[in-house]
Amino acid sequence: MPPPPKNRSHAPAKAGQSRPPPRQPGRRMASRDAGERAAFFARREAATVLRRVLRGDASKRSGGSIKSLVFSPSVRNKRATFALVCQTLKYLPILKEVLASSGVFSSKWKKQEELVYVTAYDILFGQEIAVSGSVEEYIMLHKDTFRTALQKICVKRKVSNVEDLLSEKTTVKPKPRFVRVNTLKTTTGSVIEVLSKMHKVDKDDMVPDMLVLPPGTDMHKHPLVTDGKVFLQGKASCMVAAAVSPKPGWKVIDACAAPGNKTVHLAALMNGEGSIIACELNKERAKTLQHTVRRSGANNIETVIGDFLNIDSNDPSYAEVRAILLDPSCSGSGISTERLDHLLPSHSIDDQDDAGSSARIRKLSAFQRKALSHALSFPSVERLVYSTCSIHQAENEDVVSSVLPLASSLGFELATPFPQWRRRGLPVFYGAEHLLRTDPEDDLEGFFIALFVRKAAAADALEPSEDGGALGRKRKRACTTRSGGLRAFSSLRLSRMDVLCSIWGI
Known part of the structure; x- marks a missing residue:
């Protein structure tokens, strides 16, 4: 019987030659x-x-x-x-x-x-x-x-x-990939340096720390994203927190916070200083909010699992709230493409056309009016942003118009966020030119932003204080005893019950 063939993989190498690696027939199968x-x-x-x-x-x-x-x-x-x-x-x-x-x-x-x-x-x-x-x-x-x-x-x-x-409905025009640099953890320059090695990177001309990458750029597993240094957040969404423009050291409420991208954006705009109360009613969404906060590295955010409407604006704990971001539940019609709703069985053009007058929209707008009225009731708030990701007038201009009498009685007026932005509110009432809309035609999501500024605060910001600073009477009024201030505010609320009843439809 002839001897068995030698196993060449274990044969010694000749001088000057490297031995080939042993065969591993199981590697491909594994x-x-x-x-x-x-x-x-x-x-x-x-x-x-x-x-x-x-x-x-x-x-x-x-x-x-x-x-x-x-x-x-x-x-x-x-x-x-x-x-x-x-x-x-x-x-x-x-x-x-x-x-x-x-x-x-x-x-x-x-x-x-x-x-x-x-x-x-x-x-x-x-x-x-x-x-x-x-x-x-x-x-x-x-x-x-x-x-x-x-x-x-x-x-x-x-x-x-x-x-x-x-179906043709599954075809969607690609949009640029927008990402927001989390300045709590890194700098815009260092992120550009990393991303420009693989992608064309542009800085957005309007929103600070926002970068624009080519359509289809997949960043979900990029270390910058997983480490919380970069957030995959659309430009229109980032415009909301930027419109609030909170100052470092302020106390701010994010009324309907989950999933938390806008919340942590507020924290970055505040340089991590001051405090943010992030409210979320849904317990599962609150978990997502908390995960987002942890990933961002923000340590000035308190998450509250509860209904913003149940917060007593007369509670001394909230007497120093200076700004509120209210992005309540809405139809999401402005982000249907981003949500991939066009892939859903129920999606059709007829559904979109009928959505503006549906019972669901009416129910949502009633809640939105109630939430906005409540946000206006906080005594020290100077800036309030109401935003939706809806394209429907019923959730946007109509809600703002309905609360204007109450807002005016409390000293608020509409201001113009991003005045250089060309697309404004639908001209359905006097002052709608202050409102802001974004649209898929702009390669963005469909968002709506209304900015309320308290007139007294705006005026006092221009008046010098007694020591020559820029605090003015605004800060002096904030130092008024809480009990007196709250009693006066409570009386004002009672005198406006007719307005509230009209807004809430009761």
Whole structure:
């Protein structure tokens, strides 16, 4: 019997030669197994997100946007999960038709319906990686049947490929990627230095510490983002906190704070000095808020899990609040693209046209009027920003117009944030030119901003104080005994009950 062949991988190297690395036949298989396991778990995370998205869409009660759900701390493989959710929603009408026409989609899979959709997309249109798992085995078993059904659908619709079956609503114009530098942790210059090695980076010409990157730039896993040195925040969203323009040392309320991007932006504008009370009613969203605060490094933010409307503005604890940011619950119609609402089954042009007069909008606007009226009632507030991410007049100009009598009686007037911005409020009442709107036509989200400034505070800011400083009578009035000041304010509120009743519709 001839001797067995030598194992060349262990043969000694000749002089002057380096020995080739030993063969590792299992490396490729191990890599493939790791890829299959990653795909397996990504499908299940995607199915969990998809279930919440579809149920929220069906009930008209969003449990969060696709992005907020995917990029929550509970999702581990965020990039793969996000891609799977978006692509499954994009192909969902086709997947449903294929499963229905194939005749093999039985009721026993109903409890795992979302996982079936995700897996069917991944195997039929995606990477076709399957591992052990009952749903994967089911899809692989009937894969040929599904593909035959898909071909029949294409023939019936007279199209040559699957992409022609997709709705035009899934096509969205790419927008620049805006990022905000968190100056609590780093400087704009150092971030530009890092990012410019891989991307074209421009500084925004209006919002401080805002950078503009090319459309499609993926920053979610970048160390600057994970370390909290950079926040993935749209320009319009950043304009809200910048319009508040809080001074270092002020006491500020963020009335409806989650997910917290505007809250930590306020902290950065205040150089981490003073204090911010961040209110959030929803306990789950409050967790996201707290996570955002921790990531930012801000140490002057107190999170309050509760309703802003339940805060007593007469409470001495809030007598020194100088600014309020009120960004209440709204329809989100201005960020439907960013939220990827165009991928949802309920989305259509008709839905958007009818939304402005829907019962939901009326309910939201009633809450918004009540919240804005309450924000105006804090005795020492000098600056108040009301903002929404809505395009509807009912949530924007109409809300502001309805509270103007009360605001005027309390010494407030509308000011003009970012006067260089060309797009202003709809001309539906005198003074609407002070309001600010952003629009997708500007490559931004659809936002609305109204800035209320107390006239007495604005006037006193120009008057010299007795010691030659710029504090003026404003600071002197703030030093008035709290009890007297609060009693006077309470009387003023009682004298305006007719105005409040008119605003709140009671």
